[in-house]
Structure formats: structure tokens, C-alpha cells
Amino acid sequence: MNNLNTVEIKSFVPAKDFALSKSFYQRLGFEMASEFEGVAYFKSGSCAFLLQDFYQPQHCNNFMMHLLVESAQAWYQHIVDANLAEEFSVQVTELVEQPWGMLEFCITDPSGVLWRIAEKLLR
Numbered sequence: 001m002n003n004l005n006t007v008e009i010k011s012f013v014p015a016k017d018f019a020l021s022k023s024f025y026q027r028l029g030f031e032m033a034s035e036f037e038g039v040a041y042f043k044s045g046s047c048a049f050l051l052q053d054f055y056q057p058q059h060c061n062n063f064m065m066h067l068l069v070e071s072a073q074a075w076y077q078h079i080v081d082a083n084l085a086e087e088f089s090v091q092v093t094e095l096v097e098q099p100w101g102m103l104e105f106c107i108t109d110p111s112g113v114l115w116r117i118a119e120k121l122l123r
Helices: 018-028 072-081 084-088
Strands: 012-014 031-036 039-044 047-052 064-068 102-108 114-120
Touching (some): 018 039, 018 084, 072 102
Parallel strands (some): 012 047
Antiparallel strands (some): 031 039
16 A cells, blocks of 8 residues: 655745845745755745745736635735835735634735635634
8 A cells, every 4th residue: 555645735936036035035035944945945834835945927826825824814914014015015915704714814925826825713
């Protein structure tokens, strides 16, 4: 019998300006654990992704990440308090309770990657 257990999955998130994107993600709340040859490893708790020094406009403008958190309100307030929208010229939507049971908001990164940051609501 084959062992098909999975251990982890990570996305390679594209970056138009690698240095700016690294700074953005650190200010957003991720720890940069390592960097080697145009790839930076970011983590927060048990979640991680790889930021790559790669940019293709169609790819970036259609790339989306979904981050499930314990408190969407806390993440939203952190982003507002840190002034990330103005500092990095990114878009942040309002916090919305969705009909599918999530409290969420969206933020784009400096390359145009869309992040949906959400909390599962108890129903």
C-alpha cells in the first residue's frame, strides 16, 4: 500500500518588486524565515508561502490567496493601524460578513496579488 499522506503545500507568490514585496509581507505580519536566489520563505503560525522574484502581469492580476485566521477583525485593524494601504499603495476592502459564513476583507499586495483574509463564523 502506498503512503499518500501529505505534509504541506505552499504557493509561489509572484513579486514585481521583490524588495518592496518582502517589506510588505513583513509589515503585514509574516516572518521571513529564509531567502535564497530570488525566493523568500514567509510564515505565520502553521501557514507559509514562497515569494518569488518573478512578475508576469496576467499571472499577478489573476493570482489569489485565501488566509483563514482566528480574528479577521484583528488582522483588518492591524492593516489599518500600520497604514499599509497608503505606505504600499495597495487596496484594502471593508470587513464584510459573507452569506457563506465568513467574515472577510481583501487586500492586494504591491504586485496585484489579491489576498482574502477571512474568519469562519459560527452558525
